[in-house]
Amino acid sequence: MVKPPKRVGGVTAPDLHPNTGNTSLRVPGESRASAEFSADLPGASERQASVQVNEIPAPHSRIEAALRSITWPADQVHLLQRLDPDSGLFTSPDGKLYAHVENEGHLLIEIHHDGRYQIPFNFAPHLPGPFLIKTERQPVWTFERPNWLTHPSEGDSPDGAAESASAEHPIYLATDAAALLSPRLQTPDGIRYDKHRKTYVDTAEGTVMVRKNADGEYQQTFAAAREASALLFEQIPRTRLWRRKTEPTDTVPERSHQEKRKASTDTPQPMAGPSKRVHQEEGTDVTQALTESLLSAHSDAINLSFGLWRNWGHRVRPQLGQHIEIDGQYYRVMEQDLSTKPQLVYLQHPLFSPALYDAFEYMLRDSPSLQPKWAVYKNDQWTVLDSSAPFEMPITQYISRTFKYLSDRSVNSLARAMFNQANRSEIIIAPGLAVMNLVFRYWGNRGQRRAPRRELADPLLMLRPLSATEETLAIPSSLGEGLMRLDFDPGRFSRYWNEYATAPTAANLRRLFSQVLKDDGYVMIPTTSTLTENELLFYREKIDHVFVLKLPPLIDGRLQRFQPERFEHSEIVLQTSGSEPKPLSAYSKDKKISYLLGGTQTDVLGQTTLFIFKDQ
Incomplete structure (x- = not known):
């Protein structure tokens, strides 16, 4: 009877097959320097000569390959047909449904029985595919990654292997994901934030997620690990760039050849002073x-x-x-x-x-x-x-x-x-x-x-006026050529909206618009004799222009138009852009006054918005 071969101790070389998938799905600790690191292991050539190892793809490698198989090729995106400008959903030439998923590209999806969109994980039928979540204000989607997708399974590596591997090398955020962070110029130290207020810093090699420890130092952290790594980062003086914080020589691990090359070529550039x-x-x-x-x-x-x-x-x-x-x-x-x-x-x-x-x-x-x-x-x-x-x-x-x-x-x-x-x-x-x-x-x-x-x-200056001669106007659709109207979402100012909804009077509607416009940066002019009780006069600082907003009641789906003659002779004095104060009649003569109509509207789906469009 032939005895099985004895197991040979030592380090097994990592999987060196090229990874062409999305880098944002990489398992923490996995880096392109793995091949060079394994090549430097002592005795690596002797082991390869004596023992032939047939590697089995790791489960997470199979998952990444499966995800790539349901991702529409990036160079063929032009073949997809958009369903709606705001939905982020597309159909392929063969009739399949795809969603534009943030940082992942266009993924194949299916409609769940309850109307939600789900990514089909047919490669793992015993595991449910994640549901999509619509990104606020953007025609893109996200999904919550389950633990089994983020981490290798326990049978593949000891618990905490991802943490220990990532502690040796920084984990850099994918370039497209880093572009979605807040600009580093917004903070004096270059700290950047994502939509969950997690912190990031830019280094010469890439962007790193960090957090402040008990000693007030910034150390690397990442979503796939339960604890922060031991790598510390410090700000480069007089710049908004950061670098690895140096430790005593006897405690610094040997860096890979790739990191040495980057350190010698990617010299951080000094940032300029204030503009x-x-x-x-x-x-x-x-x-x-x-x-x-x-x-x-x-x-x-x-x-x-x-x-x-x-x-x-x-x-x-x-x-x-x-x-x-x-x-x-x-x-x-x-x-x-x-x-x-x-x-x-x-x-x-x-x-x-x-x-x-x-x-x-x-x-x-x-x-x-x-x-x-x-x-x-x-x-x-x-x-x-x-x-x-x-x-x-x-x-x-x-x-x-x-x-x-x-x-x-x-x-x-x-x-x-x-x-x-x-x-x-x-x-x-x-x-x-x-x-x-x-x-x-x-x-x-x-x-x-x-x-x-x-x-x-300013957005109100971009509104396209309606070309009509009637005394009343219908509310324009947002689908017209050019910018026909602006809508404000009550869900973003729920406190103001709830106060109005409890008593929806004309005076409270005027007050609601005044609060919304003031919060968005406009300067409201106190009520004058020139204005009626349902009109607002306002401007934006440093823009030599005045806006008059009328909020007439909706009668048979139409709004009463302006009578601009009373503003052409008004002597109300305004100072809008740092220039000399001048009367409202001068703004009218110079065509630097916009007459706007507004109100509330509920669509067929029951969604209510505050709208503004340009009369003339």
Whole structure:
């Protein structure tokens, strides 16, 4: 009888098959340095020569492979047909249903008997697939990962193996997931937050989840482990970047070759000081204004020797498109008038061409690394601002963070309208991107910046007036061309809404709109003799424009229109933008007054919103 071979002690080499799946599903501790680490193990070659090991894929590897099998290929997303602009649901050419899942791509889903959407885990029929959860204000979904999906099973590794493995190497957040965090420029120390208020820091190698320990130090933590790791991080002085905190030499574990390479090449760049105030008047070239702002914020910007954008260049100038030359390489830039010798251009990624809104918003949400990069002409050479991206988040996220009471549908409609109006076309080019960048920078710091182009500085200024001659108007649909209306979701200001709902009078409706608009940053003008009891007069600081909102009763589905004659002769004095005070009649003469109609509306599904649209 042949005896079975004796087990050979030692370390088993990890699975080295290429992982092409989504990095956000990686098991903690699993890294690309595993192959190099195992190759350095003493005696590894001798063991391979004496014993042949046939590895069995780990359960979590099979799970990842199964998940990839129900994920629609990223390079074929254009074949999916969107069901609704706000649903985040798509149908494939063969009629299957897919959901746009945050950080995971488009996953196959099924409708549960109770109407909920569920991911079918047919590879594990004894385990239920997770249900989808709609992301607030975004046409994307999330799902709660069960423990068996997050951790290897107990039979595969000892309890706590994930924690001990991840303690040796930092766990870096996937690039697309890191793009959804709050910008590091919002805090003096560069701390970033997710929607659950968990904390993250940026290092030269990537973004790390951290938490403050009892000693006041920041140490690495991650969702898949019950305890924080032993790795500590500290802020690099005078920057918003962080680094591994060094320990005494005898306690620091040997780093992998990959980490050594990163440490030697990815030198953190110093951050600039506070931006200088931008004094931009109406009519000033937006590209020039943005260039001055960027140069003041990045006065010490230099070309990074190992910037990923360097792979975008060509040795020979291509015949199609516009290009600039950097160090003998030609880089395509977004369309603009280069004959004027601009100081700012947008370097274009070779795999993505910004054009229409849907593709651009999808890119910012799921693949932000494909967005263009700023390049400024300084000291007779082009300098790429590699340390900052033009867009920190999707356009809808800029809007929802600034105007917190808008409904999801209005956020999406406003984002599309802003994209199209920025360039006065559905196809965006470089000047249009510069306009949007200036608007978002103004929104983020109104005290330090002036509004760029007046019609994009505020959502109410973007409303498209109705073309009608009747004395009454029907409430417009949100599906019209351009931005026809804005809706405010009572669920986001429930206290104000409940106070109104207990006594829905005309006076309380006026009070409700006043509270909502005031919280969203508008300055309300006290009641004057010019106004009726159902009208509001207000403005936004630093925008030379006045709004008059009328809240007439709804009669047969229509609203009574304005009689602007009384405002054309009003001598109410206002001071809206730091200029000299002037009467309301002057705003009317200069066409710097908007007449708005508003009220409440309940749709067929029973959802109530506060609406505002432009009369004239």
